[in-house]
Amino acid sequence: MKLGIIGCGNMAGSMLTQMLVNGFVQKEDVMASAYHEKRRKQLRERYGIAVTDDNVEVAQDADILLIGVKPQEYRNIIMEIRSVVKPETLVIAIAVGVTMDGIKDLFGKPVKLTRAMPNIAAQVGEGVTGFCTNFYVTDEDKEIIVHALESFGKAIEVAEKDLEVVSSIGSAAPAFVYIMIEALADGAVAEGLKRDLAYQFASQMVLGSGLLVRDGGIHPGTWKDMVCSPGGTTIEGVSVLEEKGFRSALIQAIRACVKKSHTVADQ
Known part of the structure; x- marks a missing residue:
């Protein structure tokens, strides 16, 4: 299971910490992108994972792609990576105010999409994450997603209309x-x-x-x-x-x- 992370800030980093601790992924199977060399060095030293400044490199090999950038950055990021994201890739988006329909439209093709809203307690494995999935996510896919989210706390499926609440x-x-x-x-x-x-x-x-x-x-x-x-x-x-x-x-x-x-x- 290869995990790609675009936007590995405090929240995604907290999630990654517990994913590694609980064995959901191994560090050699994780790649994260960061614009600044200082941040790439931090990620490399803290987690022992592969890092790059190329979002395409992260997206093209990921089985699970975690997008943790700011809502305003979603358009540019997705336009950059959409041609290399595989049909079977599970995309997990962490952002308020960005809908699944909006993200799918940016990709311009069917994509297995999950919106997830974790909280800072993920850092100690006691987070709570509300999530929803789109039509293309199968029951088998959802088991993988829940396993990932529950590696850092409790995961609760909700309707997308309730996700902002x-x-x-x-x-x-x-x-x-x-x-x-x-x-x-x-x-x-x-x-x-x-x-x-x-x-x-x-x-x-x-x-x-x-x-x-x-x-x-x-x-x-x-x-x-x-x-x-x-x-x-x-x-x-x-x-x-x-x-x-x-x-x-x-x-x-x-x-x-x-x-x-x-x-x-x-x-």
């Missing part, structure tokens, strides 16, 4: 969580706790709470109610969050991300 809650929202962790730690530090301990407690709390929602089969509101004892400290804190619009702010933030994603490709 999935991207916002899965890929953008980690930034909101990091802000929350930092703020929680700041509050603890303000009350005298050492910062390193504050970050340990806050981050582990988020990890454990997420696992309970994911695996516990219980509505998150129910978990919240279980923690909030009558007249206790937790409900006091919850009342402050409600007063300050915490819930509403998160809702509005997700909706703002979705709105922005619909315009990114046109910028």
Whole structure:
């Protein structure tokens, strides 16, 4: 299985790390392209993979072709490689606002296409990736795709119309969580706790709470109610969050991300 990567930035690099760790591919079967020699050197030294500045070289031999460039770059990249992409190549596109129909039209021919939206937690093998496939992807192809995506976390198939929402809650929202962790730690530090301990407690709390929602089969509101004892400290804190619009702010933030994603490709 030969993996080609065009646009091996932070996200694609995180995916590649776990693909190698989990044995989905071997380093000798991976080739990535990068415009700058400095980046090619970094990829070569970090992963031990073949690197080039030629996108065509990457695309022509790939069984799976991962395209991780910015949405605005898709047209130029696909126009460059479309003549060498084989009918059996599985193309995985990582970009907001770029539709499968739009990508297929750029190729100008049938292509086995997957749109995937992973998140930064792929770096530690705990990512969540929403994905959708087009008509040309067979059941056998999809097994390969899921195997690839699950090498760095959980893969969930969704309708393409939902992919921008999935991207916002899965890929953008980690930034909101990091802000929350930092703020929680700041509050603890303000009350005298050492910062390193504050970050340990806050981050582990988020990890454990997420696992309970994911695996516990219980509505998150129910978990919240279980923690909030009558007249206790937790409900006091919850009342402050409600007063300050915490819930509403998160809702509005997700909706703002979705709105922005619909315009990114046109910028």
